[in-house]
Amino acid sequence: MYSEKVMDHFQHPRNMGEIENASGVGTVGNAKCGDIMRMYLDIDDNGVIQDCRFKTFGCGAAVATSSMATELVKGKTIQEALQVTNKAVMEALDGLPPVKVHCSLLAEEAIHAALWDYAEKHGITIEGLKKPKSDIHEDEEEEEEY
Amino acid sequence: MKKLIYLDNAATTRTAPEVVEAMLPYFSEAYGNPSSIYSLAGESKKAIDHARDTIAGVLSARPEEIYFTAGGTESDNWALKAAAEFYGKKGNHIITTKIEHHAILHSCQWLEKQGFEVTYLDVDENGVVKLEELKKAIRPTTILISVMFANNEIGTIQPIREIGEIAHENGILFHTDAVQAFGQLPIHVDDFHIDMLSASGHKLNGPKGIGFLYIRKGVKIRSFIHGGAQERKRRAGTENVPGIVGLGKAVERAAETMEERTEKERELRDYLIKRVLSEIPYTRLNGHRNLRLPNNANFSFQFIEGESLLIMLDMEGICASSGSACTSGSLDPSHVLLAIGLPHEIAHGSLRLTLNEEITKEDLDFVVETLKNIVERLRSMSPLYEDFIKKAQ
Secondary structure: OOOOOHHHHOOOOOOOOOOOOOOOOEEEOOOOOOEEEEEEEEEEEOOOOEEEEEEOOOOOHHHHHHHHHHHHHOOEEEEHHHOHHHHHHHHOOOOOOHHHHHHHHHHHHHHHHHHHHHHHHOOOOOOOOOOOOOOOHOOOOOOOOO | OOOEEOOOOOOOOOOHHHHHHOOOOOHHOOOOOOOOOOHHHHHHHHHHHHHHHHHHHHHHHHHHHHEEHHHHHHHHHHHHHHHHHHHHHOOOOOEOOOEEEEEEEEHHHHHOOOOOEEEEEOOOOOOOOOOOHHHHHOOOOEEEEEEOOOOOOEEHHHHHHHHHHHHHHHEEEEEEEEEEOOOEEEEOOOOOOOEEEHHHHHHHHOOOOOOEEEEOOHHHOOOOOOOOOOOOHHHHOOOOOOHHHHHHHHHHHHHHHHHHHHHHHHHHHHHHHHHHHHHOOEEEEEEOOOOOOOOOEEEEEOOOOHHHHHHHHHHHOEOOEOOHHEEEEOOOOOOHHHHHOOHHHHHHHHHEEEOOOOOOOOHHHHHHHHHHHHHHHHOOOOOOOOHHHHHHO
């Protein structure tokens, strides 16, 4: 059900772990729905993401999207990192099964949440960054069965 | 290639080679339609009768009370919907439990849309139906009680005899979904006061796509599939002769080996449970410690998610299943695990291992060692575990 890339990132997650004294940390998702992602960012004085690490509680897709998201934002500026959308994460993984698309949204949200934390800690405003939703599942509805 | 360790026998089982062998002649040799008149057809007819006799014998039922269906789900649908329709003039209330299979739950939900009222009984923390609550739920309008014999996820065995007694004392029909229990536990329909019973072939080393519904003589339920006169006009359609033969053979085999097989499985199951609980921290057993299917072990590992666990087990050649949301196609974890009171995050980290007669102690040793590594690895990746450890420090 998963692409080779998803399986690769699940089996060999890139940048898994913590960053001590991280510039920004963001945690999104909830245990109720079965996935939580935490992103750690190390941002230098020029606003470049020097390091990015993650920890994830969740399914194979949740782990793979976190891993890919860290790869996509590493070495980027804050503005460039903001352009890393869930679609970009999914494309980089050669797609996700439809029921797992929300995992990629979670990865995007996790980066935004970490950037938001960074901005708050440094008393700055990042253009185009909205306060992250604490729970990406709140808008979802289940299909009714007949 | 790695050795495959198949521990998902509650999902389906390997069709036994002797079952396949028994079925084979009924594809290209004795292929006659059992309803036809010539002697070729007679062979098919005889084979069906033989299978029906075998199954009736095992249940202490009469052959004419066994109706072949396409499987457990069809049997459940038929029993509930047709009984509700016929006895609907007597009352519109049905009692079932919160831990039934979706074949029962979704049939009940459909019946609610047709105007029936359904009580979904709570279970205790081990997944056992509370008899006092069942008694309290009975109304003058109650026409049917449906409680599964044993649960497919956590393996808990229900007090079926007592439930049957309560049903019959109150003049209420009693149906049981015995898809998991049939072939693993001795079932006698009279002793247990069962009016209808659903079972499936592929859970007991028989083929897929075949099952039966036991309907006690005198219980009036309409035919579910309309057409020819097959199955005493109650379930039309040319019989699945090879399937029925395979089911008969599987039942014969399961009954013959039941005592020895389940004793061995129970011993291995307990060994597995003991090792996992004592060697992996922050782990719990779901379901009743003793009143559980001989082959079922169900654990929850805190701080990790079930699907990740399954993928990693699969990479080591171990087939298992989980009650996590990701394996159910919805955002909610298993309704059974929630019904026994597990918080969502613990339910997401569940693992069901269901044994068969071919599993050895060495297999289980490998499984436990593998599990230890995987759980540790997934915890090292988990923000929940990180928070827990930091809090504890």
